[in-house]
Each structure stands twice: as structure tokens, then as C-alpha cells.
Amino acid sequence: FQGRQVWHFDADGASPEELKAIKAAQEAFTADRFNQKHSSDLLLRLQSTGNIEEAGSRRKPVLKAEAVSEPEVTSALRDGISFYAKLQQEDGHWPGDYGGPMFLMPGLVITCYVTGCLDTVLTAPHKAEMLRYLRNHQNADGGYGLHIEGHSTMFGTALSYVTMRILGFPAEDETCKAAQRWILDHEGATHITSWGKFWLAVLGCYSWDGMNPTPPEIWMLPYATWTGIGLAHPGRFWCHCRMVYLPMSYVYGMRGTGKLTPLVRSLRQELYPGKYESINWNAARNQCASTDLYYPHPWIQDVLWWSLYKAEGLLLGSGLRKKALQEVMRHVHYEDENTRYVCIGPVNKVINMLCCWFEDPDSEAFKRHIPRLYDFLWVAEDGMKMQGYNGSQLWDTTFAVQAICATGLAHEFSDCLRRAHQYVDVTQVREDAPGPLSAWYRHISKGAWPFSTRDHGWPISDCSSEGLKAALSLAALDPAKVGAPISDDRLFDCVNVILSYQNGDGGWATYENTRSYSALELINPSETFGDIVIDYSYVECTSACMTSLAEFQHKYPQHRRAEILAALKRGQRFTEKQQRADGSWYGSWGVCFTYAAWFGCEALAAVGKTVANSEAQLRACEFLLTKQCPDGGWGESYLSCQDKVYSQLEGQKSQVVNTAWAILALISAGYHHRDTKQLQAAVCCLLRQQMRSGDWPQEHITGVFNRNCMITYANYRNIFPIWALGRYRTEVLKL
């Protein structure tokens, strides 16, 4: 349970005054329509976690670029780390809000409703906080986005609407009425994306005939590539795609639907402009609101889904279907057991739970899912949300360690580092998943690090790399103060995983190797996500793996020397190939070009490239410098991710996290040996933004996945300013 984050409502711990205040706040939220004053300012404050402070109380408001002096940087760092260390948990990790997507909580609420455990799982305070969240994130037009900052979509709106109704809001409630108006103004819920169709069908207010098939029989296709069709076997999909369509195919294949309750009956009438009974379901299969459409179906999908739709007549209820469903459940149970019922992500978590219930409502498996639902819930100022993962514990901890070590002040924070060391230590995965791995389509895990907790345990290339780098940084400190280093053989295991992850193109993907061709993306049916079907090589993962291998080799020059050198060479070529003509890299997991610039420059630096000897590094720096805002920082909008073009925030306002990434990129590329003027302005900007407490403000959302959906990394606002100022202190000011 190390790293586990679960929120409890502490009625006993609250004084009568506090209870009164909570109640008043909850009532106020019910009475007051937040969306009417919806503005980005409000959104920003709501997103912040525990750092609400008046803008006027920020420190050093009149700092000039020329005035960046050593004591100022050092004292900002001391304040920044001291504050951040206070947020650390006893077990060594840093908890934080990992919300953002708006399509996750509906899956949890629908699953609990259908399986009849809603009132057991969600207490009154849970429900009140979830409703508060939904009130807060309604857009001015009444709709809901795919994520908290996004424009209204049918996916977000119809699912949020249904969630509010299940949680107890009447249809006449103002928030519900506005959302319903949005739905009806956009032709009704038949225009929801395919995953939305799935959830509505499970609930019973959408027909399975209105869904493009996800037949479980695909799991029985041959896997071998020589068969041709084997290239499209789901075992070759990106694990997140595979693990979502796996249980989805079970529920679809057996048409798992909840009871037709009065609420469901009523929803059937509330969600559509015409009569439910007269909906043309065959036509509905391919309907999708233009607001939702990010990846439109290529025609080949229309042909494919039509053929499978026809085939359903034969497959449904057949012996083959029965066998396929059994095969799928074997994989569902395997996943549940190997993640201690956490599951790889928030989507398969709840669909797996649903599968277990449909298979046997009294099963142990279903019961074991319940306590792990709480691992995904998080409360912040905006209310209770379902997170994109069971947290980002390991990831944030490895960054925090590296950031603190980079400041040159590590000796002042040994307690904090000792605890973090413990967390890194216990979270490393020590064995492979039960075998034979190929039968379960799994990659090796022994020696890897996961993204969140040991219980979750799915290995990831860049999490392993950041884990390795954190372990190496800690091993360089006094063991009497920060604890004994992780043993060599465990580090070697990690190196083994990292090397095994390298793809034929020289890059590294996320959880596994790339197992098929990008043409498979043609069958991506999600409409709203891009690049989900296979695991691609990414500049971020590649950079993390390259820098960790380089650092490892520095300390252990003889271990697998030739292999590591060759891997670095191939990684360098991949990184250079990914760079665009303008010097930028596109970032897939953070916003966006500033995030990727940091990784791109680090990757090249790992093979000895700086602006002094590398055209690529120089171009990367020049790209960044053309994007610097008038206040000295960088401010990139999430629109960069979906449009794949650099997008400034309105008013050219900078963001501390983007600014820190740009500083880290420039320093890694060695730009400070040429000129420090722009770097100084950027550093100054970070100092100006710091609050008296030592915290930095929570600004716009900084994480992303699948091009189109944003995700909050609340810890980034502390980690990256500390890291950037720290490197500035030790490498530019040379202290």
C-alpha cells in the first residue's frame, strides 16, 4: 500500500464550526450557478491545490532582469524546497491532483449504479463533492469538455449529465437543464463518441444496435505476423488501447446492460430530441458531434464496422462467442490480479469491475474491485474527481529527487531525500508478471519502475529511466543521511529493461515495444483520441532512456558497454530525425513544444552535443528564444497539443512550468556559454512568480495524452521551477 492515496471524510475530526462551514459551502455550490461567472481566472484558482494566496502577496514584485544574484536564487530555492518538502508524505512520495479528463467519473458512477453498489461505495460527502466538481466545470454554454479546460463536447456533456442525474440532481436543476439544452441543441446523445455510446448502452439508455461492434472474437485471431491478420491482433495494440477494448468487448459481446429503472426510463427521454423508440440505431452507429470529432473514421472503418455489424447476427449467442467471452475474462482476471485490482488505468478499472459483476455478481473478484475504486478519487478545491491514474507518485518523486539534487543544496534536505529514497526503493518492480509473458502479451518488468505505485506495477520505459536516474543521484549522497543505495544488481535489472525497450527505429515507446505498423491507426474507432492503437516511439521516452543510460554508463563504465553505446547512437539518430525544421520537437505527454524541447535537448546533451558542436541544439534554442514572452517566461497553450503547432496563451502570459522547461532545455544545450541575457530574464520571471510561502501558482493544465485530452500534474509547479533555478544556480552561476 505504499504510495496509496485515499480520501476519507473526517466528520469526527471537524469542529462543529467547520462542519457548518462545509455544509454552507456545499449548499452555496448547489444554489449558485458557477458557470455564469465562468472565466479562466476562476478555473485557475479552482485548479490550484492548497495554495490560494492573493496575487498581491507574491514576493519580489519589482525584480529586474539584471538583478538576478546568487543570494536571491539560493533563497528562492530554500523557500521552494522547504515548502515542497512539507507536502511530502511519510512514505516518501508527493501526493497531488491527477485529474483533468471529464469522461472518467461517469464510468465509475455508471458502473456503481448498474452493479447496485452506488450507495455503498459513495457516501453522502463523496456525492456532494462530485456534484460540486460537476457544477464547477460546466462551461458557459451549459456543456462539458473532454477535459476541464476544453470546449463543450457531446462526450463530456451527455456523460456528465447522466452522472449528475444518477448522483441525485433532478432534471429541473439549473445545471442539468443547461446541460440538457446543450445536448438537445446538438442533435442529442446519439451524436456522442463511441466510448460514450458504450457507457450509455451499459446504463440502458442507448441501444447496443447503435454501437459499432467490438467483438471479443478478435482475441482468437492468430498473433503471428506471417499470417498477415496477426498484425492487427489486439495483443499488438498499445496496452491502454488493448486493456480498454478487452473488457469492452466482453460487455459488448454479452450485451451487458443494467436494470431498466425509472431513472433510466426517464433518461431515455431526456437525452434525445425525438422519441427514444423511433431512433434509427443503425444510422446512430456512425454519428458523432463535430465538437467531439478529433480523429474522423477513414472509410475503411465504415466498411469494417458494417461487415462486423452484419456478422453480429451470427456471432451473438453462438458457441464461438461463448468461447471468446471466456478467453477475454481470463485476461481480465489476469490484469486484475496483477495490479491488485488497481488496473492499468481509470477506464479499464471500472469496465473490468463491470465484467466481474456480469460474470458473477457474488464473485470475490467483483468485491475486490471495490476498495480500489477509492485509489482513483481525489478532492481539490473544485470538488471530487476521478483521476487519470491511481496517482503519479513515482514519477513525481523521481523528478523531485533529481530537482533537489540539481540545486547543490541536497545536504540541507536529507530527511526529505531519505524518505523519497525509500519510496523509490520500495516501488521498483522486482519480478516479471506471471508467465509465460507472451501468452499474456506482456513485456518484462523485473527491474522496471512504474508510474504510480508498486501495487499498480505496470513497467514503463521512461518511468524506469527516471527511477534509475533518481537512484543514481541518491547513491551519490551520504548513505548515513539518505539511506543505503539500491544494490547494483537491481540497477542492472533496470538497465536490462531499458535496453529491451528500444525499438527498431532507435526510439523508445511507453510500456512496451512497438508491435505493429502505424497503419493500424486506421482502425482507431475512438473519434476523440489520436494515436492510440499502437505504442509509438516518443522523443520524451527516448530522451529519458538515453539520459539514464548515459548517466549509468558514467558510473558503471564496463557494464554492457558496447550495447549501451550503440543504443545511445541509435537514440541520437531517432531524436535528430524527430526534430522539425524549425528546431522544435512535438511533445506527446506534456504541453507541448516547451516540454519536448527539454527532452530533445537533454537527449542530445547525453551524447555530448551542445550548441558549440551541434546544429540541432542551436536550432532547438533558437526556436525556444523566438517564443519567449515579454515578461521573460514561456506560456504555451494546450492547443499546441491538438493542433501540433506552437500556440501562445492569450495575452502572451507566461506559465511557471513552461518557463522552467525552457530554462532546462537552454541549459542542457549549453546555451548559457553563448549568452545569458534571455536566461536571466526567464529566471527572474520564476523568482517573481514565487509566493511568499515558497510555492508557485497553479496555472493552466500541463499534461496531455492521445493528442486531445489534457491532464493535471499538480506537482509540476513546484518541481520544475526548483529544478530550473537549481541548474541555473549550479551550472550558470556555478555555485
Ligand code: LAN
Ligand atoms: C500516462 C501517464 C504517464 C505517461 C508518461 C510516463 C509521462 C509518458 O512519458 C508516457 C505515457 C504515460 C505512461 C501515460 C500514458 C497515457 C495515460 C496512461 C497517462 C497520460 C495517464 C492517463 C492515460 C490513460 C490512457 C488515460 C485513460 C484513457 C484512455 C484513452 C485509455
